[in-house]
Amino acid sequence: MNTPKKNLSYKEAITEIEEILKQLDNNELDVDELSDKVKRVSMLVTLCKEKLHHTEQEIDKILKEMDNNFN
Amino acid sequence: MNEQLKLSELNGLVKKAIGEAFTAPVWVIAEISELKINRNGHCYLVLIEKEVNGDAIVAQAKATIWSYTFRMLQPYFETTTGQQLTEGLKVLVSVSVEFHELYGFSLNIRDIDPTYTLGDMARRRREIIARLQSEGVADMNKELTLPLVPQKIAIISSSTAAGYQDFIDQLTNNPAKYRFHLKLFPAIMQGNQAEASIIGALEQIYQYESFFDAVVIIRGGGSQVDLSCFDNYNLAYFVTQFPIPVITGIGHEKDDSIVDLVAHTRLKTPTAVAEFLISGVAQFDQHLEELKNRFAEIIDDRLTSARSVVDQYARSFIPIVTDKIVKVNGRLNQTIWKFDNYVKVFIKNQNYQLSRTEESLRHEFKNFHQIQLRRLERTTRALSVSSQRITLINNELLMRKIQLSGKLVRNMLSDKLLYLELAQQKAQLTDPLKILARGYSITTYNGRALKDTDRIIMNALIETKLHKGNIISEIKTIIKEL
Numbered sequence A: 001m002n003t004p005k006k007n008l009s010y011k012e013a014i015t016e017i018e019e020i021l022k023q024l025d026n027n028e029l030d031v032d033e034l035s036d037k038v039k040r041v042s043m044l045v046t047l048c049k050e051k052l053h054h055t056e057q058e059i060d061k062i063l064k065e066m067d068n069n070f071n
Numbered sequence B: 001m002n003e004q005l006k007l008s009e010l011n012g013l014v015k016k017a018i019g020e021a022f023t024a025p026v027w028v029i030a031e032i033s034e035l036k037i038n039r040n041g042h043c044y045l046v047l048i049e050k051e052v053n054g055d056a057i058v059a060q061a062k063a064t065i066w067s068y069t070f071r072m073l074q075p076y077f078e079t080t081t082g083q084q085l086t087e088g089l090k091v092l093v094s095v096s097v098e099f100h101e102l103y104g105f106s107l108n109i110r111d112i113d114p115t116y117t118l119g120d121m122a123r124r125r126r127e128i129i130a131r132l133q134s135e136g137v138a139d140m141n142k143e144l145t146l147p148l149v150p151q152k153i154a155i156i157s158s159s160t161a162a163g164y165q166d167f168i169d170q171l172t173n174n175p176a177k178y179r180f181h182l183k184l185f186p187a188i189m190q191g192n193q194a195e196a197s198i199i200g201a202l203e204q205i206y207q208y209e210s211f212f213d214a215v216v217i218i219r220g221g222g223s224q225v226d227l228s229c230f231d232n233y234n235l236a237y238f239v240t241q242f243p244i245p246v247i248t249g250i251g252h253e254k255d256d257s258i259v260d261l262v263a264h265t266r267l268k269t270p271t272a273v274a275e276f277l278i279s280g281v282a283q284f285d286q287h288l289e290e291l292k293n294r295f296a297e298i299i300d301d302r303l304t305s306a307r308s309v310v311d312q313y314a315r316s317f318i319p320i321v322t323d324k325i326v327k328v329n330g331r332l333n334q335t336i337w338k339f340d341n342y343v344k345v346f347i348k349n350q351n352y353q354l355s356r357t358e359e360s361l362r363h364e365f366k367n368f369h370q371i372q373l374r375r376l377e378r379t380t381r382a383l384s385v386s387s388q389r390i391t392l393i394n395n396e397l398l399m400r401k402i403q404l405s406g407k408l409v410r411n412m413l414s415d416k417l418l419y420l421e422l423a424q425q426k427a428q429l430t431d432p433l434k435i436l437a438r439g440y441s442i443t444t445y446n447g448r449a450l451k452d453t454d455r456i457i458m459n460a461l462i463e464t465k466l467h468k469g470n471i472i473s474e475i476k477t478i479i480k481e482l
Helices: A012-026 A033-055 A057-070 B007-021 B067-081 B114-134 B162-172 B194-206 B233-240 B258-262 B270-430 B434-437
Strands: B026-037 B044-051 B056-065 B091-099 B104-112 B154-156 B181-186 B214-218 B248-251 B265-266 B442-443 B461-465 B472-474
Touching: A012 A033, A012 B270, A033 B270, A057 B181, B007 B091, B026 B056, B044 B067, B056 B067, B067 B104, B067 B114, B091 B114, B114 B233, B114 B258, B154 B162, B154 B194, B162 B181, B162 B214, B162 B270, B181 B194, B194 B214, B194 B233, B214 B270, B233 B258, B248 B270, B265 B270, B270 B434
Parallel strands: B056 B104, B154 B181, B154 B214, B214 B248, B248 B265
Antiparallel strands: B026 B044, B026 B091, B044 B056, B091 B104, B442 B461, B461 B472
16 A cells, blocks of 8 residues: 655556546455555545645745745 | 039929929839827828848838828728838838928828738738748647646736736636636737747746646737737747747737737637636536546446346355255264264163162162171160170269268368458457557558658648547658667
């Protein structure tokens, strides 16, 4: 299981979820692996939802830097 | 040189000749090079003509539009073309050719044909588009991929522009509460300075190329005039080369500007741009939600089927196990029964052996007991005889010892009595009180009897005990014994 990256992009997250779904559809996953996959998918979904609705510190930092540079 | 003219006479002749040559107004094609409106509302222009394939000016003339005419021509032109009557435009104008002795040659504009300018603008647009296409750049910005979730938006607009604040409000207060990160790069959005100003803003954004998801160029509706800056080759070219997708919303009701054409996404108004961005994010959100639900369903199915497989195993397992248990139980019962019998026989045997042993033991013990009893009796009798004899002997010895002792004691006692009498008499003689009564006295010093002069010192107090009473004396003289 990959360690969760904070700066995981939307595309990476969606791609990984779709990949897991494909594995499920093709019956490539053992029942014993399901628990890990459930955790992973729910973590990815939460991460995306978080990014959709909240500001990350890093972004605020860059926007402030721009204010200083251009105004 | 026979005839000499004054300048005014010459100018008068030119004026006359021109008047005769141009009796009616003439339609002229020219480009407006300068345009000024004075306080009275009169319009003063400089018209020029350039080389066909170049910038060199090949003809030039002053022109005027009197305020009365200008008040009618200007709105007519602008509503027809969607374009301000301004410098740089090519126009078809009806002029009367005039010559004034003092002010010289000038064209007085009476009428204007906006369709010519429209056609010219369209032609110029086509030329610019053709040029961008022949350079292979026209679709370059369109080929960029707009990020899945456009959230970090660089805005090129004027903070005072009509649509700008609405745009910000719309994105900030979107119903699904998606977070947009907005940064304004202010620019002049119309007129001659717009081109340089917008390119300047794009250059600033370029410094944060990897940060932004999209650039939006927005301008509120309202005035429909002067959008020519967005038909500018340099600006359009800059947009095609920009590494971030450009979205336009510059309030064009009619045709698309060239910037619109080369932009990644062309929308009519700032509101439409905001909706586009929100719907992009919402689409992703929805897709995410769908994937999540599908995932949950599949997991549910998988678990249900896994459970039914286990149940099936369990069901087929029970009869097998039950059968096995019955068999094992039967064998066990048999073994227990066998064992039970065996134990019973064994115990019976052991019991019999035990009782036989007990019998023989009891018999042996009886014999042993009788022998011992007889032996004991004999010993007792022998002991009793011996003890009687010993007692007799001892008694005799004792009697003899008692007699001997009695005599010995009697002798000892008479000796002691005699001694006691003597001692009593002697004691009576030495009793100190009896001695004192006879006139002797005892002298003590410091509580001790005084027997010589060795311890005594002058003026010491000594106590003398008499037969009756005491006296205390002080030493005056000591006579030592030689």
